[in-house]
Amino acid sequence: xxxxxxxxxxxxxxxxxxxxxxxxxxxxxxxxxxxxxxxxxxxxxxxxxxxxxxxxxxxxxxxxxxxxxxxxxxxxxxxxxxxxxxxxxxxxxxxxxxxxxxxxxxxxxxxxxxxxxxxxxxxxxxxxxxxxxxxxxxxxxxxxxxxxxxxxxxxxxxxxxxxxxxxxxxxxxxxxxxxxxxxxxxxxxxxxxxxxxxxxxxxxxxxxxxxxxxxxxxxxxxxxxxxxxxxxxxxxxxxxxxxxxxxxxxxxxxxxxxxxxxxxxxxxxxxxxxxxxxxxxxxxxxxx
Numbered sequence: 001x002x003x004x005x006x007x008x009x010x011x012x013x014x015x016x017x018x019x020x021x022x023x024x025x026x027x028x029x030x031x032x033x034x035x036x037x038x039x040x041x042x043x044x045x046x047x048x049x050x051x052x053x054x055x056x057x058x059x060x061x062x063x064x065x066x067x068x069x070x071x072x073x074x075x076x077x078x079x080x081x082x083x084x085x086x087x088x089x090x091x092x093x094x095x096x097x098x099x100x101x102x103x104x105x106x107x108x109x110x111x112x113x114x115x116x117x118x119x120x121x122x123x124x125x126x127x128x129x130x131x132x133x134x135x136x137x138x139x140x141x142x143x144x145x146x147x148x149x150x151x152x153x154x155x156x157x158x159x160x161x162x163x164x165x166x167x168x169x170x171x172x173x174x175x176x177x178x179x180x181x182x183x184x185x186x187x188x189x190x191x192x193x194x195x196x197x198x199x200x201x202x203x204x205x206x207x208x209x210x211x212x213x214x215x216x217x218x219x220x221x222x223x224x225x226x227x228x229x230x231x232x233x234x235x236x237x238x239x240x241x242x243x244x245x246x247x248x249x250x251x252x253x254x255x256x257x258x259x260x261x262x263x264x265x266x267x268x269x270x271x272x273x274x275x276x277x278x279x280x281x282x283x284x285x286x287x288x
Contacts, residue, residue, distance in 0.1 A: 028160075028163065028164045029053060029163045030067065030163060030164060030165070030166040031067045031068060031069050031075070031162070031163055031166045031167070031168070032050055032053075032054070032066055032067065032068040032069075032078055033050075033068070033069055033070075033071055033159060033162060033163060033168065034068065034069070034070055034071065034078075034092065035070075035071055036070055036071070036073065039070055039092040042081075042089055042090055042091060042092070043087045043088065043089045043090070044087060044088050044090070045086065045087055046083075046084075046085065046086055046087055046088065048088075051087075051088045054066070054080070054088065055083065055088070060080055061080060061083065062080050062081060062082055062083065063079070063080065064079070064080050065077050065078065065079045065080075066078045067166065068092055069098065069167070069168035070092070070094070070168060071162075071168055071170060072168060072169055072170055073094075073098075073168055074094040074095060074096065074097055074098070074168070075094075075095050075096055075097070075098050075166075075167070075168055076092055076093050076094040076095035076096075077092070077093045077095065078090050078091070078092055078093075079091045079093065098167045098168045098169050099127070099167060099169075100169070101127055101128070101129035101169050101171055102126070102127040102128060102129060102282060102285075102287050103129060103213070103233060103234035103235070103285075104128050104129065104234070104235050104236075104237065104278060104281055104282060104285070105128065105129060105130040105131075105132070105186075105234075105235070105236045105237070106123065106128055106130070106131055106132065106236070106237045106238075106239065106274060106278060107132045107133075107134060107182060107186075107217075107236070107237070107238040107239065108131070108132070108133050108134070108238075108239045108241075108270065108274055109133075109134060109135075109136040109138070109139055109239065109240045109241030109242075109244075109245065109270060110133045110134060110135050110136065110139045110140075110143050110144070110175075110241060111143070111241065111242065111270045111271065112140070112143055113143060113146040113147075113148040113149075115270065115271050116133065116143075116148060116154070117148060117153070117154065117157045118157070118271065119270075119271050119274055119275070120154050120157040120158055120161065120173065121157040121158070121160045121161040121164070122161065122275055123161070123171070123274065123275070123278060124157070124158050124160075124161025124162060124165070124170070124171055125161040125162075125164045125165040126165075126275075126278055126279070126282065127165065127167070127169075127171075127282075127287075128171055128278060129171050129172065130171055130172040130173075130174070131171055131172070131173045131174070132174050132176060132182055132185065133173075133174070133175050133176065134175075134176040134178075134179055134182040135176065135177050135178070135179070136179060136240065136241050136245060136246075136249060137179070137245075137246045137248075137249060138241055138242075138243035138244060138245075138246060139241045139243075144175070144177060149175050154173060158170055158171070158173065179249060179252070180252070183252060183253070183256050186215070186236060186256055186257075187256070212232050212233050212234070213232055213233065213234035213235055213236060214229055214230070214231070214232045214234075214235050214236075214259070215235070215236045215238075215253075215256070215257050215258040215259065216229060216235070216236070216237055216238070216258060216259050216260075216261050216277075216281075217237075217238035217240075217245070217250065217253040217258040217259070217260055217261075218237070218238065218239055218240060218260075218261065218262060218263065218273060218277060219240065219244065219245055219250060219260050219261075219262065220244075220262055220267060221250075221260070222260045222261055222262055223262075224259065224260065224261040224262070225261060225262060225263065225264070226261045226262065226263050226277060226280055226281070227263070227280060227284070228261075229259065229261060229284070231281075231284040231285045231286070232285075235281050235285065236258070237274075237277050237278065237281060238253060238258060239270055239273050239274045239277060240270065240273075241270055242269065242270050263276060263277060263280065
């Protein structure tokens, strides 16, 4: 058996066709992911993107082994048994359980689909346990009707985030067409929030270690800084759309126990603010 680079520790990428030419994707593969039924079957069709990656990018063959994992399950290794014109046969050897999702939930005012896809990937990579996208008052309604949501293309961005981070647990992702329905997910009393078990990921609903949570909504109309918020066992962040939250939305956040705060004097794009605030909060909570 030949273990390729200790699993897939280097940065390997899938190739995608764009406008008739081959272009390198931003997708980085540090783990090969399978659905449970795929691991049980032990075979993938030759046209599967993972098979193309193994054969064309990694130049793999029978006897080679790679880091792999079952979605929402254990990490382990994949050993290629055989390859023919129709399929690739493999054996999955389960190993250690994946790291738990982190007790941070985020609400984001719905960005345009291209930005949303990138954000889903990066937030999944960070290990957040739930991502809530809401059509705020100043969001474009047309963002709801794209294929990202209607055809559930966002799932591929989730998988790319897991492949980058080398883990298997999918965070919960929700799209809210109404602002009030989003806040209803956080209707528990402040400092007692527990994520709802909507996704197929058990860890997504795991209770925070200390059982309490801080809630912060970002807005420039305050002198309270996110960096000064005392860390708790869990946290909820709310990041506005590109045009921001309206005053009525901020009042509803306050009623739900959110503290209005800012990161600094500069106004960031939604994508940058979401990633920077998540990293800052996870650092304050001791996870980064």
